[in-house]
Amino acid sequence: MTALRPSNKIEKHFYEKAKRSLSIGLNQLKEDTRGSTLVVTHHLEKEQIKLIVENLKRLEKTKFVIEKHLNTSHAIDEFIEEMKKSIETKIKYFLDRIRAVIINYNFSEADEKIDSVIVVRNLLGKYCIKDISDQIENLQNYGKTAVIITRYDSEYMLNPPKIFEKLANVNSTNQIYSELLDKLRKLILEKFRNELERAKTKQTIDITNEHMRRFESAVKYLPESMENARE
Numbered sequence: 001m002t003a004l005r006p007s008n009k010i011e012k013h014f015y016e017k018a019k020r021s022l023s024i025g026l027n028q029l030k031e032d033t034r035g036s037t038l039v040v041t042h043h044l045e046k047e048q049i050k051l052i053v054e055n056l057k058r059l060e061k062t063k064f065v066i067e068k069h070l071n072t073s074h075a076i077d078e079f080i081e082e083m084k085k086s087i088e089t090k091i092k093y094f095l096d097r098i099r100a101v102i103i104n105y106n107f108s109e110a111d112e113k114i115d116s117v118i119v120v121r122n123l124l125g126k127y128c129i130k131d132i133s134d135q136i137e138n139l140q141n142y143g144k145t146a147v148i149i150t151r152y153d154s155e156y157m158l159n160p161p162k163i164f165e166k167l168a169n170v171n172s173t174n175q176i177y178s179e180l181l182d183k184l185r186k187l188i189l190e191k192f193r194n195e196l197e198r199a200k201t202k203q204t205i206d207i208t209n210e211h212m213r214r215f216e217s218a219v220k221y222l223p224e225s226m227e228n229a230r231e
Contacts, residue, residue, distance in 0.1 A: 037086045044120045
């Protein structure tokens, strides 16, 4: 392009023609990138992400080549930010789905999805905003423990210990789940003891004793592995 800078009318003609071709190519690259971003579903297809990243890198390289010839470098920066936000929206939706999976105690599925979104984050590299990385890290750490402990504490009767079966399947491969299982055991035993102590403070142990009723009802859902500890 620099060699085509005009010094006469003929050279100017070819220079303008080259600029038009360059502009057309740039616009086509942007449209291809936008199209690739639009077709990314909430499953975050890795091949599509790779293609988008390649195109964004090409756009950045193109910006430095053409900035002396086309007044479009600012527009390229804005376009890249637009694509980053579009991808961000889809990743956040995916993260919301992971949270829902965790709340429903589907730990193996949650781990698979977290691993998948980590791969996507790594593929995006600098095109992945920090907020997304932070959210992924939170999901990897003890945020899930707090959610599950809180829910299980308040809804034990509505959530029979199927959670223990699911945790047993993953706790050997994930220290977080192992620690979560221990916390839940301690929490449940403490709740049983508290209900039993409250029941004992009543003069009679009969149908009107709400603490005893809660205790007897909750025992139905006590995992076999905790029967001895209760006794």
